[in-house]
């Protein structure tokens with residue numbers, strides 16, 4: 368088994384790492400503290416081709432393997448976890464689903480703009496009354512004179528305020544319990560679509576998350592993705608893949624927390640020595656380094672299985688479960704190593720600790736990942 372990245376993947380990792388150090392680091396904490404969406408950084412990512420990593424060359428993208436996308440998200444997350452989730456939703460959920468399920472017309476209209484960073488994509492599945500249980504979605508899409516008319520309220524839409532287009536899920540048959548869920552592309556300019564609320568969140572503050580209201584929002588029939596009534600399997604397949612991206616975001620966050628803890632332990636003195644010389648601190652560092660590396664291996668394995676076109680869903684759920692929970696443990700211990708200063712906004716670990724919390728919640732909670740894994744175990 369080969370645990371090495373190939374030359375192209377190493378070059379990409381080094382390029383993204385130096386971009387993160389030179390372009391993201393200098394502005395990251397300012398963006399977070401001002402709750403400012405990183406529009407300039409997204410333009411720069413687009414100039415590097417990184418907004419089109421799931422877009423084929425035919426639509427002006429640089430479609431890479433999933434491991435390359437994971438490495439990119441990991442490196443970006445190390446500097447600004449908010450930017451990693453913005454890019455992950457755009458790439459793994461929006462561009463990926465348009466490319467896989469959209470008509471030729473939708474692909475040629477939206478993918479080149481998405482790859483060029485002219486539009487950002489969002490993915491709107493969750494509703495105020497339905498998160499883990501997508502059969503409870505209540506947004507309706509009704510056919511009328513060759514169009515679909517959408518009505519309902521969506522919740523927790525990452526990129527909601529800035530997206531140029533949304534992948535949006537709605538019931539095409541009332542009371543069907545999710546059996547007639549369908550997926551649509553809704554352009555931002557569609558009359559009847561509006562952002563109703565921006566969430567005040569605990570962390571990831573540079574990633575803006577909104578509610579959406581749809582009131583007699585009419586879209587062309589061609590904006591249906593895949594077959595009518597197949598929305599649930601489209602949502603589950605897209606989330607299977609994008610979970611690998613959230614695992615990668617978790618790895619990057621954990622790595623940064625570890626880096627911060629090592630650096631702090633080397634310079635903080637107590638009892639006449641640096642705290643790095645105290646065995647209790649060394650053990651904490653050893654534990655969090657091991658958690659981080661195990662998360663990375665699970666994440667790369669899930670991405671590699673996807674790239675080899677092998678069954679990857681169980682591996683993706685394991686990677687997401689393990690890496691997101693590990694990132695929380697790592698951030699907790701790394702903050703402990705900082706003592707009282709870890710509780711101060713002046714130290715990055717305080718932000719990482721807050722940012723980590725959502726990783727085991729979005730794109731399927733840890734409980735849902737366990738259900739997915741157990742289902743495979745009992746079927747095997």
Ligand SMILES: Cc1cc2nc3c(=O)[nH]c(=O)nc-3n(C[C@H](O)[C@H](O)[C@H](O)COP(=O)(O)OP(=O)(O)OC[C@H]3O[C@@H](n4cnc5c(N)ncnc54)[C@H](O)[C@@H]3O)c2cc1C
Nearest residue numbers: 490491492493497498499523524525728729730731732734
């Ligand atoms: C910052 C942020 C960004 C987000 N971005 C997006 C986005 O871009 N698009 C989008 O569609 N959604 C997004 N979400 C929504 C997110 O995916 C949901 O919050 C998540 O899926 C959980 O749904 P819920 O909040 O309704 O919790 P619920 O489903 O109500 O779950 C509540 C609790 O019950 C547990 N639970 C539920 N069912 C079971 C079960 N059968 N067995 C065991 N435990 C169970 C859950 O694990 C959880 O602990 C985002 C959320 C956040 C916080």
